[in-house]
Amino acid sequence: MSVITIERKVLEKNDQLAQRNRLFFEERGIFVLNLVSSPGAGKTSILEKTFLELRGSMRAAVIEGDVQTDLDAQRVAKYGVPVVQIVTLGACHLEANLVQDAMRNLDFTGVELLFIENVGNLVCPASYDLGEQAKVVVLSTTEGDDKPLKYPSMFLNSSLLIINKIDLIPYVNCDLNRLKNNALQINPKLRIFEMSCTTGAGFPEWCNWLKKKDVSSL
Amino acid sequence: MSVITIERKVLEKNDQLAQRNRLFFEERGIFVLNLVSSPGAGKTSILEKTFLELRGSMRAAVIEGDVQTDLDAQRVAKYGVPVVQIVTLGACHLEANLVQDAMRNLDFTGVELLFIENVGNLVCPASYDLGEQAKVVVLSTTEGDDKPLKYPSMFLNSSLLIINKIDLIPYVNCDLNRLKNNALQINPKLRIFEMSCTTGAGFPEWCNWLKKKDVSSL
Numbered sequence: 399m400s401v402i403t404i405e406r407k408v409l410e411k412n413d414q415l416a417q418r419n420r421l422f423f424e425e426r427g428i429f430v431l432n433l434v435s436s437p438g439a440g441k442t443s444i445l446e447k448t449f450l451e452l453r454g455s456m457r458a459a460v461i462e463g464d465v466q467t468d469l470d471a472q473r474v475a476k477y478g479v480p481v482v483q484i485v486t487l488g489a490c491h492l493e494a495n496l497v498q499d500a501m502r503n504l505d506f507t508g509v510e511l512l513f514i515e516n517v518g519n520l521v522c523p524a525s526y527d528l529g530e531q532a533k534v535v536v537l538s539t540t541e542g543d544d545k546p547l548k549y550p551s552m553f554l555n556s557s558l559l560i561i562n563k564i565d566l567i568p569y570v571n572c573d574l575n576r577l578k579n580n581a582l583q584i585n586p587k588l589r590i591f592e593m594s595c596t597t598g599a600g601f602p603e604w605c606n607w608l609k610k611k612d613v614s615s616l
Numbered sequence: 617m618s619v620i621t622i623e624r625k626v627l628e629k630n631d632q633l634a635q636r637n638r639l640f641f642e643e644r645g646i647f648v649l650n651l652v653s654s655p656g657a658g659k660t661s662i663l664e665k666t667f668l669e670l671r672g673s674m675r676a677a678v679i680e681g682d683v684q685t686d687l688d689a690q691r692v693a694k695y696g697v698p699v700v701q702i703v704t705l706g707a708c709h710l711e712a713n714l715v716q717d718a719m720r721n722l723d724f725t726g727v728e729l730l731f732i733e734n735v736g737n738l739v740c741p742a743s744y745d746l747g748e749q750a751k752v753v754v755l756s757t758t759e760g761d762d763k764p765l766k767y768p769s770m771f772l773n774s775s776l777l778i779i780n781k782i783d784l785i786p787y788v789n790c791d792l793n794r795l796k797n798n799a800l801q802i803n804p805k806l807r808i809f810e811m812s813c814t815t816g817a818g819f820p821e822w823c824n825w826l827k828k829k830d831v832s833s834l
Contacts, residue, residue: 436654437738437767438759443789465739467765488769490708490739518766520655521683521708521737540758540781541656547685548736549655551706563758569784 412526415494419501419529423512429611430512432530434552436545437518439538440562442470443595445513449477451605458511461500463492465517480504491522494529511608524551532557539563540570543577546584553584558591560604565594630744633712637719637747641730647829648730650748652770654763655736657756658780660688661813663731667695669823676729679718681710683735698722709740712747729826742769750775757781758788761795764802771802776809778822783812 423430433441445460452458460481462471471483482500484492497514506512514530516523524533535556537545540563546553553559559581567574574592581588591607593600641648651659663678670676678699680689689701700718702710715732724730732748734741742751753774755763758781764771771777777799785792792810799806809825811818 436656436736436759437763438654438756464766466768467762469762469766488739490737517739518654519708519737519739521706521735522740538656538758540756540784541654544685544687545655548682548687550684566758566784566787569787 409525412494415498416527416529419494419497420531422501423529423531426506426509428506428509428512429608430514430528430530431558432514432516432523432528432533433536434516434520434523434533434556435518435536436520436538436541439518439536439541440595441515441518441536442473444536444560444562444593445474445515446477447595447598447601448605448608449474449479451601452511452608453477456510456609457508458513459504459506459509461497461504461512461514463496463515463517465489470515480509486517490517490519491526492516492528493526497528510611520545520549520552524555534558534560536560536562537577537581539567539572539574539577541572542570543572543574543580546577546581550584553581553588556585557587557589559588560600561590561592563594563596564592564599565597627743630712633716634745634747637712637715638749640719641747641749644724644727646724646727646730647826648732648746648748649776650732650734650741650746650751651754652734652738652741652751652774653736653754653756654738654759657736657754657759658813659733659736659754660691662754662778662780662811663692663733664695665813665816665819666823666826667692667697669819670729670826671695674728674827675726676731677722677724677727679715679722679730679732681714681733681735683707688733698727704735708735708737709744710734710746711744715746728829738763738767738770742773752776752778754778754780755795755799757785757790757792757795759790760788761790761792761798764795764799768802771799771806774803775805775807777806778818779808779810781812781814782810782817783815 468483533556686701751774
């Protein structure tokens with residue numbers, strides 16, 4: 399019972415800090431998305447391709463969260479995007495205070511769009527508000543169409559679902575319609591994008607949506 | 617600081633219970649493997665194919681761990697293997713006490729091999745001993761060759777690495793040698809199997825190893 403109480407306190411404290419982050423972003427008109435997924439679903443690849451598509455039209459920044467290494471920050475920095483890496487040293491999710499620390503090290507001049515790439519984990523990050531406008535859950539077709547049912551919290555707490563690696567459907571055991579039905583069964587309000595970083599499928603629609611920053615549709 | 621103390625106490629308590637589980641298994645000569653991976657890396661598919669290969673030669677049982685649903689237990693039960701499903705209701709890993717509860721509901725008569733399929737999570741289950749002889753980390757090629765560096769604890773705490781979905785290498789951005797080098801950089805003692813549930817590659821070697829129950833080689 400004591401553990402549950404502490405968890406609640408941790409979450410309450412986190413939510414307060416997240417709200418402070420959210421106010422900071424809203425005052426500056428910065429659209430903030432919290433990217434969550436299993437390891438290897440393609441969050442960083444999606445960012446890389448998104449920055450190529452958005453080049454010249456929208457200034458973006460990134461906060462990277464990883465258990466170890468700054469490999470993802472190195473990848474993203476190549477696109478000329480301001481990036482700060484948070485290394486959690488074993489912790490399985492980002493929390494609002496870590497994001498706050500990272501924000502102090504980012505130059506937000508002219509930034510309209512901030513991606514927070516969470517630790518690769520389809521369970522724990524679901525419970526932590528970071529101050530984002532929306533969570534975007536990325537699920538790759540190679541993970542199988544049953545995952546929304548098996549990890550429902552993440553799909554319930556997200557506003558968008560990116561189904562990634564749709565080019566691999568012919569080679570894997572994944573029924574796209576079943577995947578979408580399973581996701582919508584958990585969260586009927588999910589907005590779904592079907593994408594592939596290899597073929598570029600879905601990126602025009604995704605980037606158009608980003609440019610509109612249409613929070614009202616979430 | 618208080619949180620750290622509580623975490624330590626939780627882990628100490630867990631380790632004591634795990635040791636009790638281990639004694640139970642050792643007294644009965646049951647070989648126990650704790651399967652860990654990201655969601656969708658193929659743990660359940662590997663079990664299904666393993667049971668097909670082992671049929672008639674070795675009696676196995678399964679403890680399934682999932683955040684929600686008994687979908688995996690249903691899949692495994694089709695192979696005539698005794699199985700108990702643990703639903704963690706949101707918790708991101710199995711602990712020794714949950715395994716102990718599951719053990720009470722399993723008939724171990726004649727069982728030589730027990731698989732504990734952990735929650736799909738490449739971070740949290742690394743810290744929890746369940747009483748297994750070895751952790752087996754499953755990494756699929758679709759997740760990318762950088763994952764051992766980004767999630768080192770799991771690779772450090774595992775004795776075996778199954779590289780799964782090797783049939784998909786032509787279609788994904790994964791260098792098999794780099795993957796193996798990254799894994800061995802974290803843990804030079806890792807024993808590596810390269811497998812595919814689609815083509816059956818690697819299953820004869822894996823099943824031969826299981827039949828030997830060669831703990832000394834770990």
